[in-house]
Amino acid sequence: KVEAVSAEAVLAHANARPLTNEAPHSAGASRPRPRASEMAPAQATTSDLEASAPRQHALVTTILGGEDSRRSHWAQAGVVCSWGVAYIMVSASLIAYNKYLITPGRFPYSVPLVFIHATFCSVLALVLLLCCPSLFPSLTDRINKITVDRSVVLGGALPIAILFSGQLALSNTAYLHSSVAFIQMMKEANLALVYTLSLVAALERFHWRNAWILVCIIMATSLTIHGELHFSWTGFSLQGTSQLFESSKIVLQAMLLSSRGKKLDAMTYVLLVMPLCAVVLGVLLWSLIFVWPNEHLATPTQAELIAWAPHLFLNACVAFALNVVIALFVKSSSAVAFILAGICKDAMIVMSGVFLFHEIISGIQAVGFALQLLLILVYTLAKTFPDYFEQGVIPGLMASLFGIKMAPAAASPLKPSKDYGAVDEGSGSGASAAPKQLTQ
Numbered sequence: 001k002v003e004a005v006s007a008e009a010v011l012a013h014a015n016a017r018p019l020t021n022e023a024p025h026s027a028g029a030s031r032p033r034p035r036a037s038e039m040a041p042a043q044a045t046t047s048d049l050e051a052s053a054p055r056q057h058a059l060v061t062t063i064l065g066g067e068d069s070r071r072s073h074w075a076q077a078g079v080v081c082s083w084g085v086a087y088i089m090v091s092a093s094l095i096a097y098n099k100y101l102i103t104p105g106r107f108p109y110s111v112p113l114v115f116i117h118a119t120f121c122s123v124l125a126l127v128l129l130l131c132c133p134s135l136f137p138s139l140t141d142r143i144n145k146i147t148v149d150r151s152v153v154l155g156g157a158l159p160i161a162i163l164f165s166g167q168l169a170l171s172n173t174a175y176l177h178s179s180v181a182f183i184q185m186m187k188e189a190n191l192a193l194v195y196t197l198s199l200v201a202a203l204e205r206f207h208w209r210n211a212w213i214l215v216c217i218i219m220a221t222s223l224t225i226h227g228e229l230h231f232s233w234t235g236f237s238l239q240g241t242s243q244l245f246e247s248s249k250i251v252l253q254a255m256l257l258s259s260r261g262k263k264l265d266a267m268t269y270v271l272l273v274m275p276l277c278a279v280v281l282g283v284l285l286w287s288l289i290f291v292w293p294n295e296h297l298a299t300p301t302q303a304e305l306i307a308w309a310p311h312l313f314l315n316a317c318v319a320f321a322l323n324v325v326i327a328l329f330v331k332s333s334s335a336v337a338f339i340l341a342g343i344c345k346d347a348m349i350v351m352s353g354v355f356l357f358h359e360i361i362s363g364i365q366a367v368g369f370a371l372q373l374l375l376i377l378v379y380t381l382a383k384t385f386p387d388y389f390e391q392g393v394i395p396g397l398m399a400s401l402f403g404i405k406m407a408p409a410a411a412s413p414l415k416p417s418k419d420y421g422a423v424d425e426g427s428g429s430g431a432s433a434a435p436k437q438l439t440q
Helices: 002-015 036-101 110-131 150-176 180-187 190-200 208-226 233-256 266-290 302-307 309-332 335-356 363-384 393-402 431-437
Strands: none
Touching (some): 036 309, 036 335, 110 150, 110 266, 150 180, 150 266, 180 208, 180 233, 180 335, 180 363, 190 233, 190 363, 208 363, 302 309, 309 335, 363 393
């Protein structure tokens, strides 16, 4: 096409009459030879068209490449949203299913239930390692591979498994005495517990901004507790003890694994910790049957196990599916997406308690829970992107959520560069980084 256009331009220029007042030459008259200046436009036009061909090709390539990039971006966003929705739905489904089972008249036995979960997840994780090793980068990837030796198992995984087992047993037992919504609202205070224990263990440095946000979270949590219409001291004590186990487990993960560079992906964490949890829960179950029977940690009969076997199998499948979904969601999403999905998951769990189990939430609890979610969002974003929040909360939210960054203010020479403590924010080595790296 460029060659044709160039030829047409040359012919058009050759046949064009000069724009002068001179009369046209007769047929027999000799035609004057055109000057070089008159031929310049035709030559320039031809060379310009020939030179524009690569530019036109580059423009077309850029447009097509931009369209492919946009399609790839939307496809990636669709994948992240799909795994995020799956993470929210499966998490809420497992909590609701556990509450359905752990009810008087059904299967109110938390220790056997979590023992089944731990055993089932251990076996399927091993099968999945053989079938799809890419889901276990901490064990199969040449760069991120870790060596599972005695120090990792006995010095890291076993203490975590003991705390994890206590957390699972106590939190599920609390469903016998308190509502799903109330227990989930209590769990939102875990951030304050983890931060406090991390300061004691010198894994975090003190920061006034974080301290004030956590104080506000504690105040919002107190509103949810005060507004509980069917408060139970037994349920409150069981859930509070479970949260101490969970917070200690998170801090211990940072101390024993993350601080040594043993950063585990979600499925490797399941494969490493869940078999040890099954052993710990098996010992506890044996002691509850033969040594120390307890009314709060009762055990089922063989007839009850057989009667509820289909539900127990399906419930264990949901528990394992949650681990797989978490692994795939963390792999494909960003930190902001994971944080927002966690906030939506907490809200969905509370809503499931209201709509599925007809639990009643007071107005004070609704206000307190909304404040909890907002403050947790601010806190987790501030921990993940500390540089964005140097100018304040509002600029930090605009930068981390919408990518709108304000011009940095001039640094004050009197402002200290650091507060006191052991670990800088955003370094990824503190306890706040552990829940994302080591999650179940």
